[in-house]
Amino acid sequence: MPPDYSMPAMEVVRELIRRKAKNLRLLGVPVLGMCADLLIGAGCVAEVESSAVSLGEAGLAPRFSEAVEKNLIKMRDATCPAIHTALQATEKGVPFMPLRGVLGSDLIAGRKDWKVLQNPFSPGEDPILFIPAITPDVALFHARWADEAGNVWIGRRKELATIAHASRLTFVSFEEQKTGNMLEDELLAPGVLSATYVSAVAQARNGAWPLGIADLYGIDDAHLALYAKAAKTQAGFDRYLDDFVLKSVAV
Amino acid sequence: MTFKSEELLACVIARLIGGAKHVAVGAASPIPATGCLLLKAQGAPLRVSFLHKRKGNPFTEGSRELFDLAGQGRIDVFFLGGAQIDGAANINLVRAEGRRFPGSFGSAFMYPVVPRTILFREEHSRRTLVPKVEFVSAAGNPQALLTGKALFAWQKDRRRFRLESVHPGHTAEEVRNDTGFDFDFQEINTTKEPSEQELALLRGPVAQAIQADYPDFAKRVWGLN
Numbered sequence: 333m334p335p336d337y338s339m340p341a342m343e344v345v346r347e348l349i350r351r352k353a354k355n356l357r358l359l360g361v362p363v364l365g366m367c368a369d370l371l372i373g374a375g376c377v378a379e380v381e382s383s384a385v386s387l388g389e390a391g392l393a394p395r396f397s398e399a400v401e402k403n404l405i406k407m408r409d410a411t412c413p414a415i416h417t418a419l420q421a422t423e424k425g426v427p428f429m430p431l432r433g434v435l436g437s438d439l440i441a442g443r444k445d446w447k448v449l450q451n452p453f454s455p456g457e458d459p460i461l462f463i464p465a466i467t468p469d470v471a472l473f474h475a476r477w478a479d480e481a482g483n484v485w486i487g488r489r490k491e492l493a494t495i496a497h498a499s500r501l502t503f504v505s506f507e508e509q510k511t512g513n514m515l516e517d518e519l520l521a522p523g524v525l526s527a528t529y530v531s532a533v534a535q536a537r538n539g540a541w542p543l544g545i546a547d548l549y550g551i552d553d554a555h556l557a558l559y560a561k562a563a564k565t566q567a568g569f570d571r572y573l574d575d576f577v578l579k580s581v582a583v
Numbered sequence: 584m585t586f587k588s589e590e591l592l593a594c595v596i597a598r599l600i601g602g603a604k605h606v607a608v609g610a611a612s613p614i615p616a617t618g619c620l621l622l623k624a625q626g627a628p629l630r631v632s633f634l635h636k637r638k639g640n641p642f643t644e645g646s647r648e649l650f651d652l653a654g655q656g657r658i659d660v661f662f663l664g665g666a667q668i669d670g671a672a673n674i675n676l677v678r679a680e681g682r683r684f685p686g687s688f689g690s691a692f693m694y695p696v697v698p699r700t701i702l703f704r705e706e707h708s709r710r711t712l713v714p715k716v717e718f719v720s721a722a723g724n725p726q727a728l729l730t731g732k733a734l735f736a737w738q739k740d741r742r743r744f745r746l747e748s749v750h751p752g753h754t755a756e757e758v759r760n761d762t763g764f765d766f767d768f769q770e771i772n773t774t775k776e777p778s779e780q781e782l783a784l785l786r787g788p789v790a791q792a793i794q795a796d797y798p799d800f801a802k803r804v805w806g807l808n
Contacts, residue, residue, distance in 0.1 A: 335646070337635055362646060363688065384676070384686030388635075389611060392685065400683040409677060411721075412689035413650035420647075432654055433692035436722030438677075490645030 333358060334473050336365030336388060336543045336551070338489045341474040341505045343536040346577045349374040359468050360385065361419065361495050362412035366543065366559060369393040370577070372405060373569045381408035383415060389553070390560040395569055409439055414446070414463050416491070421465035422498035430460045471499035474540045475525075475533075476548065478506040481513040482527030485520060487546060496529040505536040507548060586777050588731060589804045590785050591750060592705070593617035594777040595734055599701055599727055603629065603659040607649060607697075609688075610635040613793060613800035615662045615703060617785065620792050624784040632658075636796060650689060653696050660726075661697040663690050664704045667716045670764025671742055672725050674702065675716035687720035694723035701725065707732040709763040733758045734774055735766060743767055748774040 334340055345367045348356070353376040358368050360382030368385050371377050373395030385396040399405045414431055421429040430451070440446055440461070451458035473492050475484035484504045486492040496502040504525075514520045542552035542559070562568040596618025600606055606629060608616050619631040632641040634649060642648040652658050665674030666684045674694070676687050694700050700723055704711055707730035728735040728744060732753045735744040746768040749755050755771045777785070786805055794801035801807040 338646070363686070382686060384688045386685035397683040400678075401681060409686055411687050411691035413647065413654070413692045416647035416650065431692070433694070433696040436695065436719065437687070437691035438719040439687060439691050488643045488645070490643070491647060492645070494645065494647070 333364060333367055334361055334489065334492055334495065335363045336367065338491060339474045339476075339486065339540055339545055340365075340367045340543055341472050341503075341536070341539060342367060342541060342543055343474075343539040344472060344503070344505050344534075345370055348376060349573065349577050352376075354378075358382070359466065360415070361491050362410070362415040364396075365393065366556065369395045369563060370573075372396050372399050373563060373566070374573060374577075377405055379406040379408065381410055381415075383410050383412045387556060387560050390556040392560075394560065394563040395566075398566075409442055411437070411439055414439075414461075415466070416494065417463045418466040419468075419494050419498040421463070422467050423494060426465065428462045428464045430462050432460065434461045435459060466498065468495065468499040469501065471495040471502040473504060474536070474545065475504050475506040476545060477508050477510045477514065478504065478533045478535070479510040479512060479514045481515065482530055482533070483514050483524050484530055484533060485510075485514055485523050486525050487523040489546075493525050493529075496525055501531040502529050504530055504533045505539040506533055507535075507537060507539065507545065509535060586782055587804055588750070588752075589614055589617070589800075590777050590782060591774065592703075592729065592731070593621055593785060593789075594781050595729055595774060596701065596703070597622040597625070597781075598775075599729070600627075600629070600660055602627075603699065605630040605632065605658050606660040607632045607634060607653070607658045608662060612662055612703075613797040614705070615701070616797065617789060617793055620789045621781065621784055624788050625781075633796065638795075650692055653693055656698070658697050660699045660701065661693050662701050662703050663694055663721065663725075664702065665690075665711075665716070665720065667711060667713045668702055668704055668728065669713050669716045670744060670766065671715075671722075672702065672728070672737055672744070673716045673719045673722050675718045676720040677718040679717050690721035692721075694721035694725075699726040702728040703730075704728075705731040707758070708761050712761070713763040714765075732761065738767065741767070745769070746771060748772040750774045751776060 355378040357379040363384040385393045417429045417431045447462045477485040514524045542555035544551040562572040667675040702725045734747045744766040790805040
């Protein structure tokens with residue numbers, strides 16, 4: 333799943349909660365926010381791999397923090413470029429990719445799947461981190477448009493393309509249907525994710541709310557602040573679910 | 584001349600950045616952003632990439648572009664903070680005193696890769712400046728550590744901080760009491776106050792520009808609505 337600022341499929345997240353999804357393993361590319369906090373608070377999540385989980389300007393992600401503090405979910409801490417690198421390895425069909433930096437961080441001790449090895453091309457000592465490829469089961473995000481050819485438009489949010497390229501299945505909710513084929517429009521085409529990578533689409537107007545989608549609607553800061561306050565306790569979170577998730581909301 | 588603490592810190596940041604060509608500023612960093620814009624307003628040929636800018640962010644390759652730029656050496660200066668910072672310049676964004684924080688973000692990569700990292704944490708207390716962090720999110724050799732009370736330089740050869748200056752309104756004794764790690768000091772200076780020219784720029788064009796991304800900050804510091 334993408335970060336809150338990169339077209340998250342919030343309506344699908346709400347539906348997963350209504351359907352009582354269980355034991356989900358979330359991968360943040362490269363960080364997560366309200367989407368993850370909602371799923372964790374609703375008991376849908378067994379494991380999170382991410383570089384961070386936070387509500388951004390609205391502060392800590394309260395359900396995530398408490399779940400980790402109480403050991404209710406497994407947390408695999410990463411750093412942003414390590415997740416990008418792992419997905420780029422899958423995009424290229426190679427088993428791993430190296431990444432500079434990170435040496436000296438305690439993250440490495442927590443990640444038995446990462447290896448620090450000698451750079452095989454360097455004559456001198458040159459340790460470098462190797463990250464194994466990640467192949468997510470499902471890529472899930474929201475798009476501005478879907479067209480008749482099954483393409484979706486993600487604009488400049490190219491991490492969404494990387495997730496889709498690397499995942500076995502890609503499910504996309506979208507705002508508006510476009511006629512024709514966006515790949516035939518030279519101005520739209522650079523922001524298009526080809527139907528090659530898209531398993532299924534479904535329309536969800538305002539589907540990213542209370543988060544935003546560039547140029548269409550911005551983040552609903554007041555609602556995010558309301559959520560951050562409510563979710564400080566499980567009881568407050570449960571009331572939030574009752575009010576905004578379990579009954580369908582008109583926005 | 585009266586000035587706000589935020590204005591002083593922005594001026595210190597502008598001086599620390601100095602002649603850099605390209606600075607990247609992370610999310611929720613109004614004071615580093617203000618320092619960068621002050622430097623630009625002073626005529627410095629500086630490129631500033633604001634991450635997570637709601638409108639018109641500088642990247643078109645998604646969030647990996649920042650890290651690819653840094654990996655190639657195309658970013659000269661970056662800012663990092665931490666729930667805890669220790670005397671060996673390690674930062675911790677993961678957990679402290681039983682509390683879980685968001686996580687390491689890109690720090691583990693950026694800190695050792697970007698040539699100049701400025702550690703910035705407004706809160707200067709034994710809670711934030713500790714002898715040893717509980718978790719090393721990232722390790723590196725910073726250019727400096729700037730807090731709401733003082734400026735420290737990093738001595739790479741000794742792997743220790745040296746107190747450079749104490750901000751007006753604070754004392755060296757207070758800084759020593761409120762710092763959880765040991766540090767070196769020689770003569771202790773007072774941090775240079777913002778000049779009239781700096782304050783005029785901050786309160787004019789810089790404040791206007793900051794307001795777009797940090798409306799609450801601009802309201803609190805400069806009363807902009």
